[in-house]
Amino acid sequence: MIRKSTKYLFYICFLFIFLVGCADRNTGSSSTSATPSKGSGSDKKPIVIGASLPLSGTLGYMGKDVADGIQAVVNDANDEGGINGRPIKFIPMDDAYDPAKHLANTRYLVDNEKAVAIVGSLGTEGLKSAAKYLNPKNFPVIGALSISDAISNPPQKSLFALPAPQSVEGPTLVEYAVKKLKSKRIAFVYQNDSWGEPAFKFSQEKMKSLGLEFVAVETFEPKASEMSTQLHRIKEAKPDAVILYALGSQAASFVNSAADENFKPALLGPSGLNSPEWIKLVGKNGEGIISCSSYYPITADNMKWVRDLHEKYKLSNPSSNSLMGTSAALVFIEAAKKVGNDFTPEALLKATEKIKSFDQKIGDPISFGKLDEGEKARRGQTTESIIILKDGLFEPEEN
Template identity: 30%
Template sequence: MKKAIFRWLAGLGLLAGALAASATQSVPGVTPNAIVLGQSVVLSGPMAEVGRQYAKGVALAIAESNRKGGIHGRQLDLQTLDDAYDPQRAESNTRQLIEERQVFALFGYAGTGATIAGQALAEKVGVPLIAPLTGSDALREKPAANLFFLRASYGDEMDRIVEHQATLGINRIALVYQDDPFGRAARRSFEEAMHRQRLAPVAIASVDPQAIDVAPALAEIGRSQPMAIVLGTTGKVSAVLLKGLGQGGQRPSIFGLSVLSPALLRSELKSGVGGIVMSQVVPSPWNTKYAIVRQYRAALAASANPADIHHALIEGYIAGRVLIEGLRRAGKEPTRAGLVSALGGLHKFDLGDFIVDYGNRRHAGSSLVELSILRHDGSFAN
């Protein structure tokens, strides 16, 4: 009789274990040993530098977490696809990640167009999309429940840039932007920031980011004789523009957003980068007074794939740490809804002298904006 009871109890235990395993496997992207995540990001083409560095930072945080045992015993498996800064490819990648690879969540997209394309699919099926590298204010105006931003918006960056110039008495300001979803978002943010300072742009010119013919934009800007030029550009477009400005004898003050691609500028312009002012949405990766910077530098030193220190790389690392905290709080049997709830519960969360707060209607984790100046040798002065 006792043996029968023991066999019955053992059977119940096996059944409970099987049911728990079955429940885990019914959640897409979650297995007993892994959580599978998906990323579409620009890794090739003229806009690739920031995307590659961001992806490296994300991978750095995930590798660090996996070395420490993962999330409740599960390793993180990030599957990354290149979209070459093409929204249509980003949409195709997203469909593949959700429908074929059955990822648990989407993470670390780069670019406004890619984020819009990925979000449209993700929202339909309730897949979280976390920490896209875009500052689009339009995406933040009508926040979706599944979409979480880490970085400050382009509006935040433009406000800081324009306010700084107004304080210095610089009032003849022009904008050059690339004619794509990112550039148009930057233009809108610039115009709104100028309006708040009761200023009017002396010129606004656009550049086709594929053809990169900057001559018409340079001619239009030159006629306006600005005191400062704000760049709503990234990648190769920025380098070609700045080369053209130098050749034309023009060199008013130059301001750029955090996605300006400083490493590419250094390689293309050499010492000509000196004096360019950039907004930054994360602490300087050289400023070790921040605990998160010390943690990032330690992770970089311990990495099997060391990389150069870079603002976009530390941004990717911070984004990865936010994802990891959300997954940890989602519990031992995570669900997509549980991850959304866990991230929404991050209120004034101190990641190491960097505060993440999703207690706002825009799901915007940070509004930090600092200004830094590129020196002639390519280093930064804050």
């Protein structure tokens, strides 16, 4: 009798559990089957960011450095649990420094990959094209990597620019040549486009303020394959310093040709020269080249954490170029922390506007603002310091 009762009790319990389970599936009341609310961090879906970069072509070395700088910070953040429990997915896309490809990549990241922000895209003309598409969408480029004043003055809604602009960089090089090197005869070589022309203009204004004029000025086209003509004309002017506003293979061509011809003026160039890949192009011919940077030297003791990140994730050695990517990623994470679970482009744009004196620990603090707060509202950094190439590394100027 006891066995029979136990048997019936078992069947009743089984039937009860079965009916409750059916009810939960039909009503959707089970906590395990509830759909997370929009924007909730509990769904663990990746937060997608992307960048359009020159990963091939003349400036391929620079784009790869920037991508590694972003990836190092993203990997580290993901290892720490992501943002509100959600991992970050970074998608770099190659534009070969072509503005049309830059715009196409930006559209793809926004429309197809559903990115919440562009982080660390590089290139003046590409960024200007992308801004026309992104501004009406209130969609941010956090870390618009261009030193051209044209992308931040006047400020544009979508573009939060890094690092310091040409209105700082060009005059910094001129002042160093005149006051530190005591140069009297300075020549200037620049790329004939919207990147190079403003650099020359700002540098020329600085020269005039010091009561000087350039003894020779030469230009080259963005896709020039060699610089021998410019070198010979500059050499004829017998300068004691040359500001070479060039990057990549063009800058290397000038430096190497000058060495071949035993032409030895002081050489000064833009911050983008500080890359391990570019330094390889010039080898010993680059010894003593003067540049500048918005970031602390990679070799400094307080930058060990950056070097450690690149080593940990098996990325290329860090450089001033990769630090632009590091900076862009750090600013994005700072903005993302401010939006809670509202990972929308507009929320991130507004959060980035509120960043003030953010210590990224790789350079001067970063501040942004609303569009009506003036010309620096969309330029996070405004200072640079001199660095000099010694034994294969750019190091800070010795005071």
